[in-house]
Amino acid sequence: MKQTGKRLFQYAAIFKKPLLIALLCLSVAVATELAGPFIAKKMIDTHILGIEKPWYETASATQTEKAVPWNGTFYKRIDHFVAGEPKGQEVRILQAGTQFVWLDQPLAFDGARKLTPDGKLTITQGTEQAEYTVKKLGIQELYTFYEPEFTSLMKLAALYFVLILIGAGFTYGQRYLLQSAANRIIQRMRSDVFAQIQRLPINYFDNQPAGKIVSRITNDTESVKDLYVQVLANFFTGTIYIVGIIAALFILDYRLALFTLPVLPLLYVWIIVYRKYASHYNHEIRERIGSINGMINEAIQGMTIIQAFRRQKETTQEFEQLNEEYTKYQNKLLSLNSLTSHNLMNVVRNLFFFGLIWYVGGSSLHSLITVGVLYAFVDYLNRMFHPMVGIVNQLPNLERAIVSADRVFELLDEQGINVETGKSERYLGNVKFEHVRFAYKEGENVLKDITFEAKQGQTVALVGHTGSGKSSILNLLFRFYDVNEGRITVDGRDVREMPKQLLRQHMGIVLQDPFLFTGTIASNVSLDDPSITRERVEAALREVGAAEMFQSLPHGIDEPVIEKGSTLSAGQRQLISFARALAFDPAILILDEATASIDTETEAVIQAALEVLSKGRTTFIIAHRLSTIKNADQILVLDHGEIVERGSHEELMGLLGRYYQMYQLQQGHPETAAAGEDGLRSGL
Structure with a gap:
């Protein structure tokens, strides 16, 4: 977790400027929002409930000086007097129930108030009780005393409205910057993952289903994006909110603030417990979704075989099993989220409110806390639980993002x-191959002491039964794998000393099952290499005898090619693959059973082109059709990873050995092949 978090931070640091500006905007937005309860407190305590403060007769006679006319005399509230200004007789305006009354004398003490029908106000505090004669105030009379406060109330309301607008602007800026930065982070991460795929050895792809790799590039990076967009925003917002609210609570009343502090360790414990269980579930979920993607990819690739052999039911059952396992862990995570989600947080919040009521009501604080302070405190407490709920609700996304990041970094660490x-x-x-030995799995050699030399311009053919090691020789030459023993040299230089990309720069290959990319025929020949001109593409197609074939298409060589070239015939795909290899003008040309899946007429076209194009190039041919390699300079016959015969076609036919048998069988002379085998045995 620590290492993953550090690397996620390193990615974020690449775009630290917009992230820091976003967090600054967030801080301003939080500050403007947290100012609301303070403004409400001032409005309540100062301008609304402040009417109960002492009033004094004054000589002031203007509204601008906050003086209020009453029965021919002007009165001003105590907090509106300036220093040294003389005060007259003290009077009070008090609220009893829903009624406001006028008292023309000071209060001895304050407490529980009760207004009798005959206009008497009784105030009780403990065992003490006082009774006053008061006058009820009507709505218009009460309005007179509130009128001086309207200007201040409007100013505070306007300030609050301005703060809302400012907060909304900074919130927009924060979200935009944060999400745009997150998009750029994930863009960078995906680019790194895709670039890493280009660097991985071929044997990695032998052991990893394509769907799982695709899942890491798409699904996992998208989950990591949620970390920066949702989790980061909620955690930072929540942290700033909570810190700001606790600071505000201490400003309001430190005793009430201390009452709320236990919520912080509670939240910490909550996160630790949740992550302990969620981590396991999320690992299983991501593993299952990778397997599902892998199976879907495999099913699509092999749909022809599935339908031809009526394996739809079995394939569906296999998929359903994976889907069921995925759903099982999803439901387990869902149960965990339901138990630890905002519902539980709401229970905790209500318990805190209950504790607050009990704490304030059962102590001496109820007589020391104003209504405005209590309102602001309850408001802040509500606001504090809101980001906590946001943090708790983001825990599933956090855990999912961490697990996904682990999988992404695991791929990057290959x-x-x-x-x-x-x-x-x-x-x-x-x-030149010198005593080469090679094994895909340790201890299981597929090549044993392979030694031969192919000189510039020569054609070397490799023949043998399936699994004899023909393709392995070419895999080593291309450095898809490296030898275990011995060495391979090109122009006297060990291929292991040459960078793989530079070694392959002057090699061309044509596979039995050619792979075509989405694009056009021309782009599949040039692979969009800027050094391969249009004229060169056309020349390569002409040289392999495919120019007329493709010119008859509606768009010629600009005819669209869909994935894998499924709209083209096997022969057309092979000709494109052959032209691709020739367009790059390789020094070494490799044909891996390139004529195995094409018709005889197309094979004849390729054979004719090869006669010209193999000159000046070292050509390796893996072929099952021995008739296509009769003109090879050297034929190597392999059996179980060893070269058992070597020579030209005529030399090998004269040996009456394994090559002779294979050739006779392909020519339809099994009797001659059997006689050759008997002669070989008697010779041995």
């Missing part, structure tokens, strides 16, 4: 090789 951006001089193409 050992990869930086992509070289430079260029290397075109090498000659002299390839």
